Amino acid sequence: MAAPGSTGRRTGGLRSLIRGPVTPVDDHDAVVGALYREYQRPLLTFVLRLTGDRQWAEDVVQETMIRAWRSADQLDERVSLMPWLATVARRIVIDNRRHREARPVEVGDGPLENLPTTSGTDGMDGLLRKVVIAEALASLSDAHREALTETVLRDRTVNQAAEALGIPVGTVKSRVYYALRALRVAMEERGVTA
Incomplete structure (x- = not known):
């Protein structure tokens, strides 16, 4: 396991992040836990630069980790996971921006309270x-x-x-x-x- 605060560059696959033996049932959870411990900080820093909003960045990191958990079997053979995680996170940010631009701006109930109503x-x-x-x-x-x-x-x-x-x-x-x-x-x- 790399030292805390490292850039997350690995020479082994995803399984090399896990400490100790795991059973097939805990395999995905252990992988994602290890993945989160190793890559959360650098990924959050990267996403913060993209969004400029800490809450949004944390949501993107969480969604990226969920996608990594869903794809854990496919990630086993990857040499470095940070490029894959960064690509997924960047795509999530882009999708969120498109979604926000496609929706009309929400204004709340304030202006509607002042409209006159009929009877x-x-x-x-x-x-x-x-x-x-x-x-x-x-x-x-x-x-x-x-x-x-x-x-x-x-x-x-x-x-x-x-x-x-x-x-x-x-x-x-x-x-x-x-x-x-x-x-x-x-x-x-x-x-x-x-």
Whole structure:
């Protein structure tokens, strides 16, 4: 076993890190324990340089050791394990960065607490009401919908709406009146009061 604080360069394989005899059942655990004792410090130093965050670096080292434990049988014949461990750790850091960049930034609940809600709910009532109104508007005739669009949605006077639609002012007034009545009935049929 190399002296504590060594760079982890070995001339033997992974099994040479283990002190004393081990049974096949403890073999993986003993290998990973020895691997951790030998390579944890240099690997942590390496990962710290990659991440700049100690907690993240410790998580990466732990995940690297788990992967080494899963691959213990394949690591037996390797001369030096530090290059393999460093490569695995670097790939984990890269994957973590990609994962963080792919996810939207989490902002917590603070900004959501200040949003106004409809009648104490989470806003679903308002959304459902808008959907019902859109369906009710779609059920109107084209002439009635155009009259409402010009006067209500575009906030035009009856005279401006008549000019835009190319129809007499009296016709616009009549269409708006009957459109509002039909809209009210359509909304009541859908369970929404105007």
